[in-house]
Amino acid sequence: MSIVRRVLLSFSFLIASISYADVTNIYQTHCSGCHGKNLSGGSGSSLIDNEWKYGGRDEDIAQVIKYGAPDMGMPAWGKILTDEDVRSLVILIREETKAASLTQMQAELAPENGVIEASGHKYSLTTLAELNGVLWGMAFLPDGSILVTERSGSLWQISDKKKRKIIDVADVWQHGQGGLLDVYLHPDYLNNGWIYMSYSHSVEPKLFGRDKGITKIIRGKIRNGQWQDQQTIFELDDKFHTSAGVHFGSRLAIIDGYLFFSIGDRGDMALAQQLDKPNGKIFRVHDDGRVPKDNPFVDQKGALPEIWSYGHRNPQGMTVARDGKTLWITEHGPRGGDEINIVEKGKNYGWPVVTHGMNYNGTPMTAHTSKPGMVDPLHYWVPSIAVSDIDFYSGEAFPLWKNRLLVSGMASEELHLLDVKGNSIEEDRIILKNRGRIRDVAVGPKGVIYLLLNNRGSKTGKLVTMNPVK
Numbered sequence: 001m002s003i004v005r006r007v008l009l010s011f012s013f014l015i016a017s018i019s020y021a022d023v024t025n026i027y028q029t030h031c032s033g034c035h036g037k038n039l040s041g042g043s044g045s046s047l048i049d050n051e052w053k054y055g056g057r058d059e060d061i062a063q064v065i066k067y068g069a070p071d072m073g074m075p076a077w078g079k080i081l082t083d084e085d086v087r088s089l090v091i092l093i094r095e096e097t098k099a100a101s102l103t104q105m106q107a108e109l110a111p112e113n114g115v116i117e118a119s120g121h122k123y124s125l126t127t128l129a130e131l132n133g134v135l136w137g138m139a140f141l142p143d144g145s146i147l148v149t150e151r152s153g154s155l156w157q158i159s160d161k162k163k164r165k166i167i168d169v170a171d172v173w174q175h176g177q178g179g180l181l182d183v184y185l186h187p188d189y190l191n192n193g194w195i196y197m198s199y200s201h202s203v204e205p206k207l208f209g210r211d212k213g214i215t216k217i218i219r220g221k222i223r224n225g226q227w228q229d230q231q232t233i234f235e236l237d238d239k240f241h242t243s244a245g246v247h248f249g250s251r252l253a254i255i256d257g258y259l260f261f262s263i264g265d266r267g268d269m270a271l272a273q274q275l276d277k278p279n280g281k282i283f284r285v286h287d288d289g290r291v292p293k294d295n296p297f298v299d300q301k302g303a304l305p306e307i308w309s310y311g312h313r314n315p316q317g318m319t320v321a322r323d324g325k326t327l328w329i330t331e332h333g334p335r336g337g338d339e340i341n342i343v344e345k346g347k348n349y350g351w352p353v354v355t356h357g358m359n360y361n362g363t364p365m366t367a368h369t370s371k372p373g374m375v376d377p378l379h380y381w382v383p384s385i386a387v388s389d390i391d392f393y394s395g396e397a398f399p400l401w402k403n404r405l406l407v408s409g410m411a412s413e414e415l416h417l418l419d420v421k422g423n424s425i426e427e428d429r430i431i432l433k434n435r436g437r438i439r440d441v442a443v444g445p446k447g448v449i450y451l452l453l454n455n456r457g458s459k460t461g462k463l464v465t466m467n468p469v470k
């Protein structure tokens with residue numbers, strides 16, 4: 001390492017990321033002369049055709065950048081670029097590869113007479129309801145109607161293309177990505193009637209626009225179209241409230257009488273590693289809010305006793321596997337590094353110490369994608385798809401998709417179908433593209449797939465079904 005580099009690096013401990021250049025600049029300065037301005041090749045090979053002489057895994061590509069193939073005319077960059085820079089170049093190559101394949105993918109998934117063909121099935125889309133706001137979560141009631149949350153604070157019940165408002169949740173704090181978020185039916189709903197909701201909530205008066213808040217969980221019942229019997233299930237002390245408008249987490253699931261829910265890092269990533277902070281955690285409480293005695297950190301001084309796992313960035317997808325026991329989540333990565341994880345008691349999922357992503361401005365975060373004591377993701381996306389909710393497919397409408405995992409993507413406007421073998425992901429295909437930001441996906445009682453789609457600009461949302469076409 002050169003003296004200059006070493007000075008810069010030690011300096012960067014004081015002023016974060018000062019020594020790092022934007023990856024696009026690095027590429028244009030050092031690589032474009034041989035690999036072309038848009039990575040499509042020149043005297044060096046194309047880096048966006050997904051053909052790899054030296055291997056196609058992230059590690060292989062990083063290796064060849066670092067050590068080069070000098071005899072073949074590819075210089076070694078390990079003395080000029082840091083491991084972090086090299087990691088960012090790998091992410092850039094993945095981004096550009098995906099961008100290059102987009103036109104073809106869009107053509108393959110374009111509807112013909114309203115019918116889309118993907119992964120062995122044909123389907124059409126039907127809009128059940130349109131609302132004037134961002135739609136976030138949904139749940140199926142036994143009478144065939146569907147509950148949908150609108151982020152601005154309303155819970156809607158939708159049936160036969162009719163919609164009625166059940167409640168405006170009074171203390172919803174609409175702020176950035178916050179608002180009324182998930183809705184979830186107790187598995188024993190038929191007997192107990194409990195409906196759970198998560199939302200961002202503030203108790204402080206607005207002070208120069210800098211009001212503060214964090215995720216809260218309630219449950220209640222709907223009788224004759226009215227919201228009743230509301231109880232607070234989880235609420236945090238004011239000292240954990242922040243003015244940040246990002247990363248509220250908020251997905252809900254119940255397994256064996258335990259309620260699991262997520263809170264994101266609230267934009268303060270280091271706190272995801274601290275057990276005395278709620279940021280970047282999955283929580284577990286009894287379905288009435290009591291703290292279970294066998295939670296992993298109940299006896300640890302200073303730790304929040306509701307914490308089940310930590311080191312998460314912003315988990316906004318959650319579902320229970322076919323065994324009825326295993327909790328699957330998704331979490332948003334930064335630029336690159338969206339993840340799928342199986343959540344286990346007391347485990348550390350690594351954020352922000354390890355990640356497959358980089359900063360949004362193209363500067364690196366870390367060269368580390370894995371470390372001992374931290375759980376590797378089951379699956380990750382580089383580039384990020386802005387991964388949101390997930391559901392395992394069950395039902396007869398799409399038999400070839402049975403037991404596969406449906407994954408919604410927002411910025412990418414994609415629905416993915418993942419082939420799951422045991423606890424590993426064998427294949428990842430895209431089955432819907434460019435119909436709107438997909439915030440939630442759920443398999444309905446008859447095996448029809450329901451989506452919540454939001455438009456990028458207009459802030460309107462739709463409840464849409466994917467129906468099989470023979």
Ligand code: HEC
Nearest residue numbers: 030031034043044045051052053054064069072073074089
């Ligand atoms: C002086 C020209 C030159 C420059 C500059 C250069 N490369 Fe290369 N690179 C090559 C050549 C030539 C090959 C093909 C080597 C071969 O075919 O064995 C190559 C191969 C590669 C490969 C492996 C491709 C494969 O099929 O496995 C990667 C990845 C790569 N370069 C990335 C980069 C990056 C990133 C930079 C900038 C930091 C860079 N290169 C700068 C000439 C260059």
